[in-house]
Amino acid sequence: MSDDDALWWAKVRSGGPQRVTPDSAYPAGMTRLVEPDARAVWLLPDLPDNARPDVLEELGLSGFPVDQRGDTARVLASCLRCCWSEPSGPIWPGTSASLDDVAASFRAITDTRDDRARHAALLGAVRRLAASGWVGFDEEQRTVRLGPRVAAWNAAELSTLRELWRSMP
Amino acid sequence: MTATTDGQHPVFGPVLSELNERHRDEVLTAFAAVEHGRDPVPEAQLAALRDATLRRHLRRLLDRVGRTLVQVGNGHWTSGYADDVAARLSAEGWQPLPAIDRAVLVLVLVHSVAIPRSQGLLSGDSWTSAHPTSADELVRYAQLPRGEIRPALQRLRAAGLVQSAPWRGRGPDTGTAYLPGPALNRLTPSARQRLEHQLILAAAPESPLAASIRAKQAASEHTDGDR
Numbered sequence: 001m002s003d004d005d006a007l008w009w010a011k012v013r014s015g016g017p018q019r020v021t022p023d024s025a026y027p028a029g030m031t032r033l034v035e036p037d038a039r040a041v042w043l044l045p046d047l048p049d050n051a052r053p054d055v056l057e058e059l060g061l062s063g064f065p066v067d068q069r070g071d072t073a074r075v076l077a078s079c080l081r082c083c084w085s086e087p088s089g090p091i092w093p094g095t096s097a098s099l100d101d102v103a104a105s106f107r108a109i110t111d112t113r114d115d116r117a118r119h120a121a122l123l124g125a126v127r128r129l130a131a132s133g134w135v136g137f138d139e140e141q142r143t144v145r146l147g148p149r150v151a152a153w154n155a156a157e158l159s160t161l162r163e164l165w166r167s168m169p
Numbered sequence: 170m171t172a173t174t175d176g177q178h179p180v181f182g183p184v185l186s187e188l189n190e191r192h193r194d195e196v197l198t199a200f201a202a203v204e205h206g207r208d209p210v211p212e213a214q215l216a217a218l219r220d221a222t223l224r225r226h227l228r229r230l231l232d233r234v235g236r237t238l239v240q241v242g243n244g245h246w247t248s249g250y251a252d253d254v255a256a257r258l259s260a261e262g263w264q265p266l267p268a269i270d271r272a273v274l275v276l277v278l279v280h281s282v283a284i285p286r287s288q289g290l291l292s293g294d295s296w297t298s299a300h301p302t303s304a305d306e307l308v309r310y311a312q313l314p315r316g317e318i319r320p321a322l323q324r325l326r327a328a329g330l331v332q333s334a335p336w337r338g339r340g341p342d343t344g345t346a347y348l349p350g351p352a353l354n355r356l357t358p359s360a361r362q363r364l365e366h367q368l369i370l371a372a373a374p375e376s377p378l379a380a381s382i383r384a385k386q387a388a389s390e391h392t393d394g395d396r
Binding site for chain 2 (some may be wrong): 006009013014067120
């Protein structure tokens, strides 16, 4: 392990998963997620199980608050429903889905608020999720795909998510 | 999980292998608490923060990912970027925050910390504060469209760099106000000082204090150049 490895870990900590060219960086302890077209690789830190954020709950400590927590979680669930095309397989990279498909899934699991408010909630949540690497959002094409962070979910978490996927309309 | 041929985690393994199972768990738990927790963690809660030997191992673990332990007040701990790593990131021009976010953050720091400190209302070198800056003040001083400031504040809030607070000030301002967020606790003593110097240089570049800071910086660069 070198000083450059520590620098990569700091970059991911400050800027989220890093997208690099396939032959440019091999930091120790990071998973390399190859993009479907093999033109880029995402660097994602690989933490031991008991050093992950879910430890906070066991300790009764707060993590960073998420704006509009409920809607953000529901929109992430809708993205998973639309982009995880084969839930018996790996979650990454999944497939691209139109924002309209995600909106339809979101509509099916949200309350009866009016279309305008629901659309604003959807867009806000997709942008928040995109900024933190949970989804990719192409605003011009109005398409959504899963972001590199989903590859950090472990087997137990994926098993719960598969149940969620099956229960969603 | 990535692992070397001996099954060790390539980053954490060498430090953890020196510990027994119980101490390994305690050090990793403390790592998760200081790295992912919103606020500084009381040392009374975790053995690896309380015990100086375990704390040394925790510090080594953090060092391997470019981080360090930061003490906050009496008996609370969090983590932050190690000074040498922060210096290398700056030298590379690494900057994940857009310019508008940095401008809004500076305004919150000036109004919630620097001005109250200059009035004797805040002591110490912390960049946290209980003096809110109203959203109206931010719009007035930033001279930027409200439509650009709002998303910047949302991003800063998501990063823990600002937090919402009720506006309790005098005057016509109403509604939301902002305070420096819990991430400011993560600044090392050296980073806190650098931030203070930068604000003095920006706010009062002709002052004797700014001249003294510039002289110290020049001397330090000269010394580094000689090494």
